[in-house]
Amino acid sequence: MNNRWSALALLFLSFLQLTLNWFDIIPLFSNLITEMRLSPLQVGGIPSAFMAGYGLAHIPGGVIAERWGMRAGLLLGIAIEGLGAAASATAHSYEALLAARFLCGVGGSLYIGSALGVAAGWFRERELATANGMLTGVAYSIGAAIALYGWGLLGAAIGWREALLCGAGVSVLSLLLIAFAYPTPPLADIGTTSQGHSLASLRRSVACGRLWLMSFAFYGGYGAYFTAIAMLPSYAVDALHLAPEQGHMISATLLLSGIAGSFLGGWLSDRVLGFLPTFLLGSVAEALALLAIPYVGPSGLQIVAGVVGGGMIVALVAWIGLPGLMTTRFRTSDIPTAVGLMLTLAAVAGVIAPPLYAEAATYFGPTAGWSMLGALTLAFSGIGLIDGWRRGRSAQPNSDPVIFAGDVA
Numbered sequence: 001m002n003n004r005w006s007a008l009a010l011l012f013l014s015f016l017q018l019t020l021n022w023f024d025i026i027p028l029f030s031n032l033i034t035e036m037r038l039s040p041l042q043v044g045g046i047p048s049a050f051m052a053g054y055g056l057a058h059i060p061g062g063v064i065a066e067r068w069g070m071r072a073g074l075l076l077g078i079a080i081e082g083l084g085a086a087a088s089a090t091a092h093s094y095e096a097l098l099a100a101r102f103l104c105g106v107g108g109s110l111y112i113g114s115a116l117g118v119a120a121g122w123f124r125e126r127e128l129a130t131a132n133g134m135l136t137g138v139a140y141s142i143g144a145a146i147a148l149y150g151w152g153l154l155g156a157a158i159g160w161r162e163a164l165l166c167g168a169g170v171s172v173l174s175l176l177l178i179a180f181a182y183p184t185p186p187l188a189d190i191g192t193t194s195q196g197h198s199l200a201s202l203r204r205s206v207a208c209g210r211l212w213l214m215s216f217a218f219y220g221g222y223g224a225y226f227t228a229i230a231m232l233p234s235y236a237v238d239a240l241h242l243a244p245e246q247g248h249m250i251s252a253t254l255l256l257s258g259i260a261g262s263f264l265g266g267w268l269s270d271r272v273l274g275f276l277p278t279f280l281l282g283s284v285a286e287a288l289a290l291l292a293i294p295y296v297g298p299s300g301l302q303i304v305a306g307v308v309g310g311g312m313i314v315a316l317v318a319w320i321g322l323p324g325l326m327t328t329r330f331r332t333s334d335i336p337t338a339v340g341l342m343l344t345l346a347a348v349a350g351v352i353a354p355p356l357y358a359e360a361a362t363y364f365g366p367t368a369g370w371s372m373l374g375a376l377t378l379a380f381s382g383i384g385l386i387d388g389w390r391r392g393r394s395a396q397p398n399s400d401p402v403i404f405a406g407d408v409a
Contacts, residue, residue: 004122007183008131011115012139017078017174018108018115019143020151021085021167022050023255025101026230027152027248031160036094040234044358047230048351049098053084053105055347059202061110062337066201070114070121071182073336075175077111080104082171089164112343113336120324120335121185128324129278130266133317137262141313144229144255152248185332204330205338210387211322214279215345217384218319220377221283223349224290225312227357227373228254232293232305239366240298250305257306261313269318275325276384282314283381290374294367315381 025032029043065073084104091097115135123131147167155163205211232254233247242250261282269278289307296304323330323338330338353373361369 007122007185008119008134010177010181010183011119012134014074014078014111014174014178015115015135015139016143016146017167017170018081018111019140020147020170021081021104022108022147023144023229024085024147024151024164024167025088026233026251027148028155028160028163029234030244031155032097036097038094040362041355041358042094044230044354045098046101047226048354049101050105050108051226051347051350053102053107054109055105055344055351057106057109058113058340058344058347059205059337060340061113062205062340063202064110065114065117065336066333070117070185070333070336071178073110073114074118074178074182077107077109077114078171078175078178079107080110081107082168082175083107085164085168085171089161089168109340109343113340116320116339117332117336118183118185120321121332122183124324124327124332127266127270129269129275129317129321130263132321132324133262133266133313136316136320137258137265137313141255141258141262141309145252148229148255149248149252152245201331201334201337204334205323205341208326208329208338208341210326211338211341212345213383213387214319214322215342217279217381217387218283218315218342218346219349220373220380221286221312221315222346223353224286224373224377225308226350227353228290228305228308230354231357231361231369232301235293235366236298236301240301242298246298250301253302254305254309257309258313261310262317264310265314265317268314269321275318275322276387278318279315280381280384282311282316282318283377283384285311286315287311287374287377287381290370290377293370293374 025046029046032038032046033043061073061077064076081104084100084102084107087100087103088097091100116132119131119135120128151163151167154166158166229251233244233251236242236247236250237244265278265282268281269275272278273281286308289304289311292304293301320339320342322342323335326338357369357373360372
């Protein structure tokens with residue numbers, strides 16, 4: 001496959017399984033509460049278990065992709081996520097379910113770094129934010145929206161266990177797609193495998209202060225987004241007395257707004273504002289929408305949810321492309337590891353934010369919970385201003401030079 005848009009289309013299709021198996025369990029929470037007699041805090045632990053596995057495996061996934069090739073990373077990630085989805089469907093205890101969701105998260109983590117690395121191989125020289133937006137915005141949002149809305153209906157029709165098994169089946173189809181039509185990226189700076197440079201690649205990522213800085217800048221927005229996806233449906237039912245189906249539609253609105261956010265973020269980052277202003281604009285929009293959640297009615301909640309989802313994806317599209325912009329620091333084959341480091345650091349927020357919100361909402365009310373998330377999103381995004389100050393003092397704002405010649409295993 002030698003056309004970059006054809007390669008992106010194939011990645012797009014395989015990306016759908018990532019978010020489908022990520023979110024398809026959320027509309028089935030009521031079944032789990034009834035069958036396993038779960039408390040609200042235990043329900044909050046289910047998405048956190050996925051995020052724990054998702055966060056811990058990013059860097060190992062990057063090393064796998066850098067040493068054995070991005071195709072290996074894609075195939076291994078899809079296989080493990082599908083296995084985790086199947087294990088979720090057969091779990092008969094809360095502990096087994098948490099272990100299965102953790103495994104599912106590990107698979108998603110291994111997959112996403114390689115997927116973004118392949119995209120960078122095709123689009124690094126131009127339109128990188130647009131390409132990342134098609135994956136992390138459009139494909140992500142469509143897959144998650146199908147899961148949150150369609151899998152609730154599917155679970156009602158055939159049972160929640162069978163619905164989760166269908167998600168595992170989508171992973172099998174994606175595995176076959178990548179196995180037989182892998183879009184080999186044109187890696188001009190290094191071949192498809194590391195040839196013994198994996199540790200040097202890892203050192204380049206871990207030693208890059210800019211990646212750490214911008215990862216912390218996304219702490220609030222990243223954690224708040226996944227909390228909103230998981231908790232907004234129950235908030236809509238409990239606080240606004242909406243039907244469960246209406247609550248799921250609000251989450252679908254939050255996710256589908258990411259489609260518009262991906263196009264907007266790609267356009268702003270690639271052509272208008274650049275990396276950092278686009279990130280800050282999206283983060284501030286998300287923060288203000290989170291703060292507004294307790295003060296709007298049902299129709300207003302739909303609008304606010306759309307701003308939360310769209311704003312976060314605008315920020316994400318710019319944020320996730322940062323390693324690809326640093327052309328003097330990172331080879332193309334380094335990108336899965338560099339992206340993995342960023343996602344690992346950000347995933348800490350995704351793990352702790354849902355139970356943190358649940359605790360705040362339980363003891364102080366949901367208004368305190370949403371206000372806390374909005375304030376954290378705004379405060380953490382301000383860390384990005386430090387990067388802007390540092391870049392403003394540099395003659396090459398997207399560079400961070402290193403010497404590649406000394407790479408050793």
